[in-house]
Amino acid sequence: MAKVYLENLTKIFEGRVLAVDRLTLEIPDKGLVSLLGPSGCGKTTTMRMIAGLEVPTRGKIYFDDQEVTDLPPEERNVAMVFQFPVIYPGMTVFENIAFPLVARKVPKKEVKKRVEEVANVFGIADVLSKKAHILDAGTRQKVVLARTFVRRPHVYLLDEPLTSVDPSTRVELRTVLKKLQSHLGQTMVYVTHDQSEALTLADRIAVMNEGKLLQYGSPEEVYNNPKNTFVGYFIGNPGMNFIGCSVEEEKGSCVLNAEDFRVFVPDLPNSFLRDFVGKKIILGIRPENLEIHAKAVSGAISFLVILVEPVGNRLVVHLKKGEKVLKAKIPRQEMSLQQEVWVRFPLEFLKFFDGETLETIEV
Amino acid sequence: MKGLPGLYGKEKDQMLGRAQKKRVVLTPYYLMIPPQFLIWAVVIFPLIWAVYISFHDWNPTISPERTFVGIWNYVTVFRDERFLSALLRMLYYSGVGVTIQLFLGTAIALALVEYVRSERLRTFLLVLFLLPMMMAEAVAAQMWTLLITDTGTINNILVWLGLNPIGWRSRELALTTLMIVDIWQWTALPLLIAYAARISIPESLYESSRLDGASRWLILRKITLPYMRVPLAIAFLLRFMDSYKFLDKVFIMTYGGPGTATELPTFYLYQTAFSYFKVGYGAAMSWIFGIIAVIGMFFFWRLAKVQ
Numbered sequence: 001m002a003k004v005y006l007e008n009l010t011k012i013f014e015g016r017v018l019a020v021d022r023l024t025l026e027i028p029d030k031g032l033v034s035l036l037g038p039s040g041c042g043k044t045t046t047m048r049m050i051a052g053l054e055v056p057t058r059g060k061i062y063f064d065d066q067e068v069t070d071l072p073p074e075e076r077n078v079a080m081v082f083q084f085p086v087i088y089p090g091m092t093v094f095e096n097i098a099f100p101l102v103a104r105k106v107p108k109k110e111v112k113k114r115v116e117e118v119a120n121v122f123g124i125a126d127v128l129s130k131k132a133h134i135l136d137a138g139t140r141q142k143v144v145l146a147r148t149f150v151r152r153p154h155v156y157l158l159d160e161p162l163t164s165v166d167p168s169t170r171v172e173l174r175t176v177l178k179k180l181q182s183h184l185g186q187t188m189v190y191v192t193h194d195q196s197e198a199l200t201l202a203d204r205i206a207v208m209n210e211g212k213l214l215q216y217g218s219p220e221e222v223y224n225n226p227k228n229t230f231v232g233y234f235i236g237n238p239g240m241n242f243i244g245c246s247v248e249e250e251k252g253s254c255v256l257n258a259e260d261f262r263v264f265v266p267d268l269p270n271s272f273l274r275d276f277v278g279k280k281i282i283l284g285i286r287p288e289n290l291e292i293h294a295k296a297v298s299g300a301i302s303f304l305v306i307l308v309e310p311v312g313n314r315l316v317v318h319l320k321k322g323e324k325v326l327k328a329k330i331p332r333q334e335m336s337l338q339q340e341v342w343v344r345f346p347l348e349f350l351k352f353f354d355g356e357t358l359e360t361i362e363v
Numbered sequence: 364m365k366g367l368p369g370l371y372g373k374e375k376d377q378m379l380g381r382a383q384k385k386r387v388v389l390t391p392y393y394l395m396i397p398p399q400f401l402i403w404a405v406v407i408f409p410l411i412w413a414v415y416i417s418f419h420d421w422n423p424t425i426s427p428e429r430t431f432v433g434i435w436n437y438v439t440v441f442r443d444e445r446f447l448s449a450l451l452r453m454l455y456y457s458g459v460g461v462t463i464q465l466f467l468g469t470a471i472a473l474a475l476v477e478y479v480r481s482e483r484l485r486t487f488l489l490v491l492f493l494l495p496m497m498m499a500e501a502v503a504a505q506m507w508t509l510l511i512t513d514t515g516t517i518n519n520i521l522v523w524l525g526l527n528p529i530g531w532r533s534r535e536l537a538l539t540t541l542m543i544v545d546i547w548q549w550t551a552l553p554l555l556i557a558y559a560a561r562i563s564i565p566e567s568l569y570e571s572s573r574l575d576g577a578s579r580w581l582i583l584r585k586i587t588l589p590y591m592r593v594p595l596a597i598a599f600l601l602r603f604m605d606s607y608k609f610l611d612k613v614f615i616m617t618y619g620g621p622g623t624a625t626e627l628p629t630f631y632l633y634q635t636a637f638s639y640f641k642v643g644y645g646a647a648m649s650w651i652f653g654i655i656a657v658i659g660m661f662f663f664w665r666l667a668k669v670q
Contacts, residue, residue: 053570073573086571090589099585100575147575 002063002154002187003029004050009059011045011211019045021211022059027155027189027204029064032181034190034202038234042211043191044083047157050189052076063154079148080157084164085140087132093119094128097147104151118146122176138165145173149180156181156188162197174201195235199223207231225351229358232284232351238316241290241326243283244355247276256283260322261301263345272361273352280355287316287329289349293342300342308335319343417646424640436647446648449628450655452538456627457606460542465599467546468553473587476561489558496551504615507544534624537617541625544612549605553598560594561587596667603663607656628652 004027011020020042027033035043048054050061052073061069068076079100088096094115101111119125122142127135132143141164148156158177162170178201181188192198198205199219206216207230215227226232232240245256245263254265254273263283265273273281293300303326307318310332317335319326328343335341352361417436419429440446471492479485495503510516511531518528531540564587572582610629613619619626619634626634632652636645 051570051574053574073570074576074578076574077576078574080571080574082567082571084567086565086567088568088572088586091585099572099577103572103575103577103581 004155005062007060010057012057018211023213030185031203032188033204034198035206036198037208041208043208044159047159047191051078051080051157077153078155079153081144081148081161083160085144087140089133093130093132093143096132096143097150100151114150118150122146138169141165159191227360229353238287238327240284240286245283246280249277260324282353284351285349287327290328291344292328292330296342300344302340303343305339413646416643419643421643422640436644440648440651449626449631453627456542460545461602464546464550465553467550469557472554472557472561492554493551495548500611503548504612508616534621537624541612556594556598560591564590
């Protein structure tokens with residue numbers, strides 16, 4: 001139950017490895033924020049600094065208005081789940097879950113009540129008397145989650161908690177976590193490299209790469225309006241298509257010349273592209289927003305199907321024209337290799353990025 | 364003949380319709396003869412010989428004659444106050460001594476990991492603590508003999524500090540002095556084992572328990588010590604076995620004295636068999652001493668049971 005504020009947080013390991021670079025981030029009270037990024041982007045280090053397990057090289061950490069930068073972990077009242085289940089050996093499941101309560105000298109009766117309550121939520125009430133270390137990885141992680149949720153910390157920190165869990169349990173636990181978080185109204189930071197997990201769980205997503213915060217916003221924001229090509233590529237499955245083009249003017253319209261094909265951007269209230277005439281930009285479009293037609297339609301460009309991947313009730317189709325390859329995500333249908341299809345780029349879904357900075361061009 | 368190793372079952376052959384033949388493979392047995400011979404010659408035969416001797420009264424310096432006395436030697440052992448008090452001394456010396464070694468060793472090992480951050484300093488200190496252990500028992504004993512005389516270095520230091528000198532080799536203190544010297548020399552072994560056990564505990568356990576709000580004391584009790592239980596039990600056992608057969612320092616530093624103040628069972632045994640040449644009686648005593656060891660070990664394993 002606290003707002004977490006990170007101010008210019010920087011961590012340099014051994015004086016040379018820059019893990020987190022001037023990160024400023026506000027995690028609202030009762031919010032569920034996901035730190036999303038590829039391996040080595042600094043998200044776990046950020047998490048460990050919030051927990052107090054790493055000391056920041058520079059910068060400050062606040063819980064509400066209290067600075068906690070120099071507080072040891074045991075005095076911060078945060079709860080953390082690690083990527084791999086950390087079970088206290090030799091203790092039963094009950095003793096494991098009760099550990100944080102015992103550490104806080106909660107009366108025995110109360111401990112029993114709360115442990116049983118939380119064990120029911122995670123569906124492990126039947127193994128309470130078993131030794132925890134003999135259980136399988138998925139159940140062990142449930143024990144750890146139960147141990148985390150048995151108390152009310154200022155903030156819950158979850159570091160890829162579902163990686164070591166098998167897929168069916170993962171979906172189940174994701175739901176449990178989401179429900180618990182909204183039910184308890186607790187602040188939660190969720191580290192993940194799985195964008196679909198971030199999109200389904202979080203109120204807000206902080207996308208990180210190479211120690212820097214790239215974008216911070218609601219799932220819709222980061223999905224619909226990626227601030228740069230990295231965010232566009234990282235969010236979405238598959239990520240956004242990018243086509244390098246040069247901007248040309250033709251009869252009052254704008255033409256994006258991608259060498260192998262040209263995309264028309266008619267009637268220029270799109271005045272923002274005017275400034276880019278003669279320059280390189282990057283056109284971005286999500287695979288699910290591409291229109292695929294079996295027959296030629298006006299404004300469509302012909303592509304060749306080179307690969308078809310079925311994903312549930314959808315198809316991811318790899319399309320080629322010249323040197324350019326695009327991915328399109330379409331409803332399941334007949335689609336054969338080397339088939340010619342016509343692709344339209346719906347104007348409302350086009351994103352434009354600066355060819356040099358790779359940052360989005362504000363419309 | 365059925366059931367012998369290397370023999371094919373008659374019924375099995377019949378069921379398979381094979382011609383009945385007995386094939387005994389003997390090669391493994393031949394190969395075992397030399398080591399078996401050695402074991403019987405130097406271990407098992409002497410043991411049995413000792414049992415035989417223990418039923419006799421025999422002093423080889425007087426005559427080769429052995430007089431059969433039945434279980435009289437065994438009865439005498441249990442009525443021998445000198446043996447019983449030697450046992451009590453051993454209980455004090457080993458029980459207290461080894462416990463202190465284990466406690467100190469564990470404490471130092473944990474302190475090294477917990478408080479010494481510099482890897483180099485830690486290694487240096489570890490080597491420093493190990494040095495006494497590298498010293499030959501006899502050399503250590505000789506060195507300490509010189510240090511603890513009434514006008515020896517240690518008493519000189521005490522006087523210099525304005526304290527009274529201590530009679531380290533007096534009747535009251537001699538056994539404790541031996542114990543202290545043994546602690547000085549051997550604390551390093553449990554230390555080494557405890558150190559190895561401590562650094563093998565995953566760091567995530569400590570991180571997690573700190574986040575759970577556990578105090579250092581609780582972490583020590585609930586995480587560190589349970590994790591180190593088995594290695595520590597083994598360290599205890601190793602040291603106890605050593606102290607059970609402890610002889611060198613007694614021999615060099617006190618020779619069991621003053622009087623019988625530092626006479627431990629091993630030393631008394633040695634005296635009986637090889638100084639007084641009561642060989643039959645010595646054999647009986649060593650059997651009893653050995654059986655006590657076996658029983659003690661059995662109970663120890665049950666107590667420190669590994670799950």
